[in-house]
Amino acid sequence: MNDGSDDDKKITWRFASLSDADILLQWRNEPDTFLFTKKARPLKRAEHHEWVVRQIAKSRSDSVLLIFSFASDQIGMSRLDRLNGFDFEISISVGKMYQGKGYGKIILEMSIKYALETLSAERVIATIHCENTKSQKLFQYAGFKPVREILNRGNFRTFWLGK
Numbered sequence: 001m002n003d004g005s006d007d008d009k010k011i012t013w014r015f016a017s018l019s020d021a022d023i024l025l026q027w028r029n030e031p032d033t034f035l036f037t038k039k040a041r042p043l044k045r046a047e048h049h050e051w052v053v054r055q056i057a058k059s060r061s062d063s064v065l066l067i068f069s070f071a072s073d074q075i076g077m078s079r080l081d082r083l084n085g086f087d088f089e090i091s092i093s094v095g096k097m098y099q100g101k102g103y104g105k106i107i108l109e110m111s112i113k114y115a116l117e118t119l120s121a122e123r124v125i126a127t128i129h130c131e132n133t134k135s136q137k138l139f140q141y142a143g144f145k146p147v148r149e150i151l152n153r154g155n156f157r158t159f160w161l162g163k
Helices: 018-028 045-057 103-117 133-141
Strands: 002-006 009-015 063-070 073-082 087-094 123-129 156-162
Touching: 009 103, 018 045, 018 063, 018 073, 018 087, 045 063, 063 103, 073 103, 087 103, 103 123, 103 133, 123 133, 133 156
Parallel strands: 087 123
Antiparallel strands: 002 009, 009 063, 063 073, 073 087, 123 156
């Protein structure tokens, strides 16, 4: 387990396990979250559980699913998926009761650090729904730059950080 801190916020992370499936589903199915996903609908438990099983079975050099905690509370997650040799796509989610408190910023920073230092990522890519302005601002604050409009698809904008 690794530690990160920002003022009085002591955040730890660990690799997700199958026992995290229910909390991951809860975060994923929160209305303010699922509306900004590619499927734009709540997932059923069985469908989500199958995804968690597949995600955890992947090599940690190709995909990682991290659970973040503050004290004894699980507060959010991040996922890093290898797109090609040195590019990783990042996705983060923060539980509803922890949103707006700076945890998303810390989760994003810790995840970027893991991608760059441990996974040797050259670029970290984020695909964010056009109407999800909070996430766009968060990622831009962390140094992500928007990809040219011609490369964006549908209701999503792509941002990148790296070389």
